[in-house]
Amino acid sequence: MDGKLAVIGLGSIGSMALWQASRLSDSVVGFEAASPGHARSAVGGDTRLFRMLYRGTQSYYPILQRSRSLWAELEAETGQNIFIRCGGLSIGTTGGPYIPKLLETTRINGADHEILSREEMAERYPQHNLRPDDVAVYDPHAGALRTDRAVTAAVAAAQANGATFHTNTPTDGIQETDDGVTVTSGDKSWTFENVIVSSGGWSQRLMPDFLQKSTEPYRIYLTWFVARDPAEFSPERFPIFIRISGERSMYGAPSVDGVTVKATLDGRGAPTPQADPVPRDLTSAEISETMETVTEFFPGLFPNIVRSDAFPDLYTKDGHALLGPLNDQSRIYCATGFSGGGFKMAPGYGEIAASEALGKRSFDGLDFVRPQRYKSI
Template structure:
């Protein structure tokens, strides 16, 4: 037995699982196909939105609460600023389905929030060009996460806690035996008591057929624009946002560099399908249609942004059929634990997911109320 636990993939979730596992065991190994926070993983793109007012099941709220506390712990442990408080805006049609769904979720989970009328929104945040029927839900606990910094900090903290990190070591296969789980990379093998698979878009290669059938690797496109007045779009003045109006949907983050604002089309919200390329060959350049779509929306929504894309990129992530993660054992007798399939919305809760995965994989705790993310929900299909 080479170690008690292996974590395969040290990206968004795997880095956090490794950090948490290093607090629980002195026998942990992390495998990374390239290097942590490398430019082609789902970590790419500098920032992600953190929101407590969340469009989705109320069951996510305890994970969001735990994640927020753990982001603070990671900052304290490493001395890095990772979660920058900005507040958050969800903008949509008053009494429309988007706003009403968010309000219903907050009613159930008790998330702190304020409802802003169009007049209040225009006065406080004039950066947004509003429709007559717009309103917003303000999330005072929202912020922007620095992704590369977060992953690098978590891996460094795990190593400081005694974890071993194997970089440039892509895993070719995992095989369960009576004695443990055999991990193979090239002509090398290791045996572990338990394994966490957290390799995002690359996870399908290590999955059983019934999970391959309900997952796809999707291409996530991100775009940035230059602010005419960087101060107006600074983290102090411009909250993270998600906006939906008709068939137009956009989300983004402030200019953490003082110049460029992230403003990207939220494809799942406006009903368009993403392409599903192999994770090793995701097209990085935007299509003409993608460029025209986001430029048109940004021109309409933000008169204070120069309507020309100054930076764009694309990254792979694993999406499940129901858009909920795969978090848990492959089955009740398995030694392989899934922490993948976060469907483009995992980073905000990465610390919470990593905490759950590490504690469950090492037998320290079983978290209740997570049936909707357990992999065995697809077992009988």
């Protein structure tokens, strides 16, 4: 055996699984096709949103709670400033499909929140140009996560705990045997007691047929704009936001460079034939809709896209992750398919994956993410 556990893919989830596994075992090895935090993976794009308010799925709340604590632990352990605590806004039509469902789930979970009228928003957050029937819900525990810092910090923390990892080592295949799992890369191979597959958009080729049929790589694009007054869009004055107003929707984060503001159309991910390469340039339709939306939503931004990029992620048919072993006896553990929404909960997911893959602890209430739900499809 070359170790108790291998983690394949050290991106959003894999880096956190490696970190958490290193707390539980001194025999953990990571494999990364490029380097941790590389800009072509789902880690790219500077920031991701963290929020405690979620629409429709109550089961996420405990994972969000645990992740919030673990983000703080990662910062304390590494000395890195990862979580920008700036609060968050959910904005939408008063009787529309977004806000009522968000409030219903929020009240069931008991999450802290504050409802802000259009008039209160104009006073506190005048950067947003709301429609007459819009309302907002403020999340005091929300913020922005620095993606590259988070991933590199988690890998560094794992290394400090004794974990090792291979960079520029793409995994060609994994083969489960009676004794363990063999990992191959080129002409090299290693054998481990258990393996976690966490390579995002590249995970599909390492999974069995029933999961390949239930997943699809998606292309997600991001856009940035220049602020007329950068101070108005600083983390101290501009919370993260998600807005669904009628036919328009957008999400974004405050400026982390003092100049540009991330503001991106929501829910526009689309299938792509493969994770690599993903078309990086925006289409004319994507550019047009983005600029029209920013023009209406944010008078304080110049409505010209100054930066854009696109990244791959693996989506499942129901939009929920794949988290768990292939079956009750399998030594291959899936931690992938997070469908564009995994980063905020990455350390929580990483803790679950590491604990279960190493046989240290099992978690209840996760049937909605178990891979076996697709077994009969």
